[in-house]
Amino acid sequence: MATLHKMSTNVLSVDTLSRSQSTEASLPYHEPAVEQILIQVSLLFLLHIANWALDRLVYCGLVGQILVGVAWGTPGIKLLSVESEDTFVQLGYLGLILLVFEGGLSTSLPAVRANILRSSSVAATGIAAPIVLSFLLKPMTGASYLECFAAGAALCSTSLGTTFTVLRACGLNTTRVGVVLTSAAMLDDVVGLVMVQVIANLGAASEGSFDAVTIVRPVLVSIAFAVVSFVVCRFVVQPLRSVIKRAGWAQPGTRVGDVLHLKQTKLVLLTVLLVGMVTGSSYAGTSNLFAAYIAGAILSWWDSFAPTATAAADSRPSTPTVPAAVSASVSASASAPAPAPATPPQTPTPHYTSTSIFEQYYHPALYWILTPYFFASIGFSIPVTQMFSGPIVWKGLVYSVLMGLAKLVCGVWLLRLPSVGGWFTTIKYKVKAKLKTMAIDKGKTVETSKRPNEEKEATATAAGIIDTDVTDTGSPSPASASPPPEADATNTDDDDEGGTPHAAPAGKEPFSLYPAAILGLAMVPRGEIGFLISAVASSTGVFKPSGESTSPLSDVFLIVTWAIVLCTVVGPLSVGLLVRRVKRLSAGQDNISRNPLGVWGVQ
Structure with a gap:
């Protein structure tokens, strides 16, 4: 200790002090x-x-x-x-x-x-x-x-x-x-x-x-x-x-x-x-x-502050590009001497x-x-x-x-640990998703109420023909163009947790x-x-x-x-x-x- x-x-130490006060001029060498x-x-x-x-x-x-x-x-x-x-x-x-x-x-x-x-x-x-x-x-x-x-x-x-x-x-x-x-x-x-x-x-x-x-x-x-x-x-x-x-x-x-x-x-x-x-x-x-x-x-x-390897590679002198026609003519003439490089390649420091x-x-x-x-x-x-x-x-x-x-x-x-700020943030995301789902449901309800009963029946009759045409031609159907409300709400939660980790409390x-x-x-x-x-x-x-x-x-x-x-x-x-x-x-x-x-x- x-x-x-x-x-x-x-x-x-005491040994060092006594040694410094001794009259020896050097340390005698001894084989261990x-x-x-x-x-x-x-x-x-x-x-x-x-x-x-x-x-x-x-x-x-x-x-x-x-x-x-x-x-x-x-x-x-x-x-x-x-x-x-x-x-x-x-x-x-x-x-x-x-x-x-x-x-x-x-x-x-x-x-x-x-x-x-x-x-x-x-x-x-x-x-x-x-x-x-x-x-x-x-x-x-x-x-x-x-x-x-x-x-x-x-x-x-x-x-x-x-x-x-x-x-x-x-x-x-x-x-x-x-x-x-x-x-x-x-x-x-x-x-x-x-x-x-x-x-x-x-x-x-x-x-x-x-x-x-x-x-x-x-x-x-x-x-x-x-x-x-x-x-x-x-x-x-x-x-x-x-x-x-x-x-x-x-x-x-x-x-x-x-x-x-x-x-x-x-x-x-x-x-x-x-x-x-x-x-x-x-x-x-x-x-x-x-x-x-x-x-x-x-x-x-x-x-x-040192330059990275990419920067060092970019700083190397680039080899001049030879046009394809000139390259072909040079390769065709066997007696022509090979062109000497204008400047020797430099090794990066x-x-x-x-x-x-x-x-x-x-x-x-x-x-x-x-x-x-x-x-x-x-x-x-x-x-x-x-x-x-x-x-x-x-x-x-x-x-x-x-x-x-x-x-x-x-x-x-x-x-x-659960915090008040994280709790309010989670509630905010859930409320936004719920309001978005309610807005979509309300819009569909209003649109449906404006249609007369005759148009509803005609639309229902034509729906089978449209679905058949879509199946034959391979074009997307109107139903598949937008996800249902349930799927949209689920995707919102997934994005909050994994898509934007800095915004979601669970991803930190x-x-x-x-x-x-x-x-x-x-x-x-x-x-x-x-x-x-x-x-x-x-x-x-x-x-x-x-x-x-x-x-x-x-x-x-x-x-x-x-x-x-x-x-x-x-x-x-x-x-x-x-x-x-x-x-x-x-x-x-x-x-x-x-x-x-x-x-x-x-x-």
């Missing part, structure tokens, strides 16, 4: 022992085996990687040294940054803007519900109000790394429900990392040194970071790009343009932007994961997006090395031996259920509970942020051990750890099982109305 705390708060090599190889091998097996079954390979970390690390059989675990934690956190950055790259800004209110509502529910339910710890364990608030703060965040990994494994990262989930998880994570500073200052306040500025600062810096990034992109970068484009000196074919369109140049710019924003956010006092997400979103926004560069250079290392180490490092931080003691087990299970329900409530924002969102369940379950995993907040609360004295306990750790801390572990394991597992069932139900269904996810599953 202390390892995560030291890593995330950028505090140098074969036992250490075999242990590390077996760790990496088992991490991928567990990931592959559980991904194939229930789309949650990360759960297996966490369990492997528990077994190989300090909580288990202690095969890894403390130095190796510390190195894997640092590499894993680098993988977490790249995971969040990849999530920003796959973000569609128009989709985020369209669903920002819903995402904010989901995030607010996911923050408030765990904090409120955490006050039940007071009658359960006798915890103070400060400990209850710190426990709720640890459980209010959502694991970004887990969320992005689950979405990518399930194929939902670019869907509408994925956009809402990603935005809500990011907001929860920002609030959770702000809570780290809040809890640290609350712990200092209990010792008499409380500063409100250090609590408000992370919140204001996070808001300012997002606002400034938007303002710079919208009012500085976009006009500057237009000016450069009109100038022409950076277009393909020029020396500057050829350098800027190189794949290596874009790789350097992408890396500089990511490292610069993460570094700036850390020194400014906000979340470096939040900065990584914004960096990815900025690059996604920049790529939206390839366009490299930020996503393609990330996939080529970063994704292999992220998938094979960094992501497995990240989830294994979560397993390193679980104090398994001290969690199975006395009443801690049942209290931890009860609190885990409460924290799972607190995040499941977030799915209510995707439920299609599905009645299925699958989108709400997937969203709520995907918000359940806590992961690294929850461990970080609880570790800070324990180290600063917010979680205080009881006088009757023999463990150096607080009972509240162990109960919170139970909730974090079970939520991080059960959440992805449940999402994987649910997505597996949804894919089975939607197999071969191209119609959105028949898909269990409806519009929420649209790519």
Whole structure:
């Protein structure tokens, strides 16, 4: 637990400080022992085996990687040294940054803007519900109000790394429900990392040194970071790009343009932007994961201005068309030389997006090395031996259920609940259809009443002759030219439901509970942020051990750890099982109305 705390708060360890003060000029090189090599190889091998097996079954390979970390690390059989675990934690956190950055790259800004209110509502529910339910710890364990608030703060965040990994494994990262989930998880994570500073200052306040500025600062810096990034992109970068484009000196074919369109140049710019924003956010006092997400979103926004493949194909020089007569005469004279092309064909300049560069250079290392180490490092931080003691087990299970329900409530924002506006709209459509039917019936009644009885009989006599003629000639009959009133009313209802889905209330969102369940379950995993907040609360004295306990750790801390572990394991597992069932139900269904996810599953 202390390892995560030291890593995330950028505090140098004691070994690093003593090493910097030593007189050694260099690190002596020692050949690693074969036992250490075999242990590390077996760790990496088992991490991928567990990931592959559980991904194939229930789309949650990360759960297996966490369990492997528990077994190989300090909580288990202690095969890894403390130095190796510390190195894997640092590499894993680098993988977490790249995971969040990849999530920003796959973000569609128009989709985020369209669903920002819903995402904010989901995030607010996911923050408030765990904090409120955490006050039940007071009658359960006798915890103070400060400990209850710190426990709720640890459980209010959502694991970004887990969320992005689950979405990518399930194929939902670019869907509408994925956009809402990603935005809500990011907001929860920002609030959770702000809570780290809040809890640290609350712990200092209990010792008499409380500063409100250090609590408000992370919140204001996070808001300012997002606002400034938007303002710079919208009012500085976009006009500057237009000016450069009109100038022409950076277009393909020029020396500057050829350098800027190189794949290596874009790789350097992408890396500089990511490292610069993460570094700036850390020194400014906000979340470096939040900065990584914004960096990815900025690059996604920049790529939206890139020419499409169709535009690139249209920009190619067209081959001059040869008239048919000239072509025939040239083919007839065998001795005539073939006409040389006036201009050689030009190959269009390839366009490299930020996503393609990330996939080529970063994704292999992220998938094979960094992501497995990240989830294994979560397993390193679980104090398994001290969690199975006395009443801690049942209290931890009860609190885990409460924290799972607190995040499941977030799915209510995707439920299609009956509203007053929708009810009046439905009534309006039904009234219109009824009035139209009554008008048709009334018109036929008036027309029939005007005819004398003699004309009725003559018309009835001639009707058989007309029907016979129509049958012989194949021309449409007057009766078939217009549908009957009943059919017209039915067609009106069908058009309202399927023909114009934006106008009909039934075509907006599905009645299925699958989108709400997937969203709520995907918000359940806590992961690294929850461990970080609880570790800070324990180290600063917010979680205080009881006088009757023999463990150096607080009972509240162990109960919170139970909730974090079970939520991080059960959440992805449940999402994987649910997505597996949804894919089975939607197999071969191209119609959105028949898909269990409806519009929420649209790519």
